[in-house]
Amino acid sequence: MSNHETGAATDARTPPVAVWQILEKLKGQELLDWRLAEVKDRASIEERNLDIGIPFGWYPVLLSSELAAGEVKPLRYFSKDLAIWRGEDGKVRMLDAYCKHLGAHMGHGGKVHGNLLECPFHAWRYDGDEAVVKDVPYARNIPPQVKRKCTRNWHITEANRWIWAWYHPQDVAPLFDVAVLPEASDPEWTDFEIHEWNVWGSLQNMAENGVDVAHFRFIHGTANVPLGELRWGDWGRGADVKAKMGTPLGEVDGCISYDTMGPGQSWTRFTGISETLLVACLAPVELDHVHVRFCFTQPKAQAEGERAGVAKAIIRDICKQFDQDKVVWDRQKFEPNPIICDGDGPIPQFRKYYARYYADQDAA
Template identity: 45%
Template sequence: MSNTEIAEKPTEKTATRQALNKLNVEDIEAWRLIVPTDNPSADERNLQKQFPMGWFTVCYSSELAIGEVKPVRYFGTDLAVWRGEDGTARVIDAYCAHYGANMAVGGKVHGNLLECPFHAWRWDETGACKDIPYSRVIPPKAKRADCVPAWSTREVNGFVMVWHHPDRIAPLWEPASFTQIGHEDWTDLQTFEWKTANSMENMSDNAVDVSHFKYVHGTLNVPDYEFEFDGIMRRITAQIQVQTSKGELKGQIESITYGPGQGWVRYSGISDTLMVTGSAPIERDLMHSRFAFTQPKTEIDGPRAGLARALIKEVARQFDQDKVIFDRHHRFDPPLVCQGDGPFARNSDWFSQFYASSGKAPDMSATPDVAQFASVTG
């Protein structure tokens, strides 16, 4: 079954498809993590100067074994992520407050503590030093929480997520979790990741950019969408019709963004699929996006198994096409828009609540119950 059987058959090859062909990418997974090195600076590209608040993914759960520590970089900051012997993931800044060693490089896990490779100072998830093997006294400053800046951490949906706020305010909401993930009737997560040379708000605009589906992804028509902006949640719903080898099928795509860094998409009708997304800025002009898919086992083992597999492949292919644009994008604020464009202004206003400097507080009073979207039967 070809990819075009789960998307409207393109009338012609799009520019992004031709660009991908010219790149002659042999290893698509490696290419997804490569960004241009010759771009103008973030300032020259007019990219946003601040990072939004919210929950953001720093790794997949499957990438962090018990007793493992790994270096990551997000929000322009080097971080140490480790999993203690109790199985809990923890995150603090990477550099030891004692003498500045990067504890994620050469450091090790000691019980539930992170041990610095330089002098073996041991730190907990609050950023407080709990042990210095060669000293009977821990300096008072080192005993305090946030001596090494600590990050509130949650592990949900197969993602390790941290809370970011530029003023280090405690989490204002919790990430949504899904009973489908890890459920015996649903498949294990199939995971993908990309790095793109862009900013988070620009990529947020892509979700409401309805016209690009025809000209970037090659659909026959610009799809009909309904948009709802409600508190920290944005919902986009589309009723779709696609041609398959079995004839025309009708389905629905419901896409939810919950804060700037967490999202999910529920595909129904064509192939029942849940895609959970997690993204995070590495630098002002560098993003890390992750997509994880799960499907009912009856779907993947049944007569529509080929369609189920093709849907996932097609979604990944479409983000490959988006990456071609994202990697060279220049931000115009405001953009020059026309009739038929998506609700860019509404999306910008919605996204602005996640900037601490905006003077707005995230609208928690209107935040809906996400449980209806996050259950096996939902």
């Protein structure tokens, strides 16, 4: 009888993939450092077929609390250098970073002048709403080329304690809104507990993970997870997965309900053992680099009560599963013509749906 037939191939002493071998050695600060460190020996974007563009949508770029009134910060997302600031009126604005005068990066050393962004080099002052130069303090006349729109100004909104930027390669106005999650601002729920990763891969591969049921056994060491009741909307999708969950007090009815709105906003509600909301914030830095922040909030009565240990354990387990997926994503290529088995889940259906987020509709 073969090893496959006896089950020896899946013996706990034989890790099915490199995931276990890598992560079992990482603890504490070493694990946190690994989550953010660059994977330097990865193949090129072209070799991995990751040059399919960035899907359009709303993406989280900063926590609202990270940008005070009168503050300017540099950002790098969407393969672009950006300058973001909060005016004296409290409104957040963002422009492409480089001044049209002599190319200074306005996110480094730029100032807020009222509600305008002032370049650190020669104090040219940009209006973030109109994307024009409003003032050149040392000149009698503003050059006509910059009195009309001369740079890209970004659509910005704030929701769920985050600043969101709308990305579209053709600068098309937003086609849908950021979903507002009431728990994120509920005083009866905890402040966000945030965990952070750099994934050296693409949003496309990461998104497909949710419908790839076969990987749960081999990457996460669990039985195949049911897809639940799938929902396919115009711009968002989701599912409700109902399951029996074991607790010290016996089995309880639990539910994992996840939703997305575009490629950059995903949230999951866990009920049953300990109520938890995960706001998964994903933003592409480059074609092969996604910045990920998981924001967890729980009812204070549970997170700070006698079952606080259970609440913490749920967060640890979710992060552990993301670590396991990251090992694969960091070197995964995009396979445009995958060979699919009958137990893989609805990957072709998902790809057809996800293609709507690419401006040319032919990327995925």
